[in-house]
Each structure stands twice: as structure tokens, then as C-alpha cells.
Ligand SMILES: Nc1ncnc2c1ncn2[C@@H]1O[C@H](COP(=O)(O)OP(=O)(O)OP(=O)(O)O)[C@@H](O)[C@H]1O
């Protein structure tokens with residue numbers, strides 16, 4: 001079982017959006033996938049309550065129970081686990097980072113957002129796990145913002161995922177409807193970039 005932790009100490013950067021869109025993409029690609037929601041706000045778990053069916057399995061959890069839950073998921077045959085985390089709390093984020101094979105740090109492209117990824121970058125370093133920044137909610141057709149954001153992220157010494165998630169209404173409308181972009185608008189651009197991000201993620205997940 002591979003474990004992907006989604007961290008960002010900044011609120012509203014897109015942790016839950018990314019977690020759920022990637023988890024559903026993984027399920028559609030045939031993976032046995034689950035989500036652990038370490039955020040006391042329980043946004044991922046609330047989203048799950050608002051949709052029919054069992055997939056993806058979403059488990060809200062205090063971080064102290066993370067090792068037991070991961071062990072149970074592994075024994076239950078899960079292929080892929082996403083851990084959604086809360087902002088402004090370092091101990092649970094570090095627990096998720098240590099448990100993970102790979103860390104994704106979503107950030108909006110504003111300079112104040114990008115400056116705030118320093119703490120998440122330190123947590124990833126402390127955990128000794130590979131980490132990528134995912135630029136989220138990027139304005140469409142804004143090459144200068146893209147160039148500035150990529151340069152600003154570089155200051156933190158972290159690579160940037162080559163797939164950028166744009167600002168698209170489909171992401172927020174989908175979550176409101178208990179769906180992801182792929183389910184809400186299967187032929188849309190948000191669905192397309194979600195699949196691209198998922199495929200890229202699979203290509204960088206450690207193989208062993
Ligand atoms: N790419 C995007 N395009 C449009 N809306 C987005 C995008 N990413 C996130 N949002 C919206 O921004 C808001 C915050 O996103 P989200 O809840 O995923 O962030 P978060 O990092 O999980 O927040 P928190 O720190 O509170 O847990 C949500 O309303 C979501 O629908």
C-alpha cells in the first residue's frame with residue numbers, strides 16, 4: 001500500500017479538494033483506495049456523508065490512531081491511501097508526513113500563500129520523505145503568475161508538480177454536490193487535469 005499525505009499549514013490551499021479528486025481518480029483507475037481524514041473539521045468525511053455508495057472509503061481519525069488505521073488498511077488490501085490533514089497544526093501533519101511514501105503540498109499561487117509553505121517544507125524534510133508542491137487554483141491563462149509562483153516555490157527547495165490545477169468552478173461545484181470534478185463534469189478541463197495529476201502521481205510514487 002502506498003501512502004500519500006497532503007499537507008499545508010495554510011488554510012484553504014486545496015488539501016481536501018486535491019485529496020478527494022485524486023482518491024476518486026485512483027478508484028476510477030481500478031485502485032483500492034481510501035482516505036484518512038486527520039482534520040477535526042472533517043471536511044473529507046463530511047463530503048463522503050453527502051454522497052451515495054462506499055467509494056472512496058473515508059475514515060475520520062485522531063492522528064494518535066494513524067498507525068493502527070494504516071495497518072488495518074494494509075491488511076484489508078488497500079492499494080493507495082490518501083491522508084488529508086488540517087491547517088495550523090504541526091504534530092498531526094508530521095505524523096502524516098512520517099507515515100507517507102510521498103507528500104503533496106498544495107498552494108495557491110499568491111506570494112503570501114507560497115511563503116507559507118516553508119513550514120510544510122520543513123515537516124517534509126524532518127520526515128525525510130519526498131515532497132512536491134502542487135500549484136492549485138491557478139488563474140487560467142496567466143503565464144506571468146505561473147512563472148512567479150514557480151520561482152517563489154523554488155526558494156523552499158522543493159520540486160513543483162508538472163501538472164498545475166487551475167481555478168475552475170467545477171472543483172467547488174463538484175464538492176458541493178458530493179462529487180469530484182471527474183464525476184461532476186467528466187468531459188471538462190478539471191476532470192482532464194485531475195487525471196493528468198493522478199497519472200503523474202503514480203509515476204513519482206516510490207515503487208518499493
Ligand atoms: N482549483 C480550484 N478551483 C476552484 N475552487 C477551488 C480550487 N481548489 C480549492 N477550491 C475551493 O477553495 C476552498 C478551499 O479548498 P479546500 O477545502 O480543498 O482547502 P483546504 O486546504 O482543505 O482547506 P482547510 O485548510 O480549511 O482544510 C473550497 O471551497 C474549494 O472548493
Ligand SMILES: [Mg+2]
Nearest residue numbers: 015016039043
Ligand atoms: Mg481541508
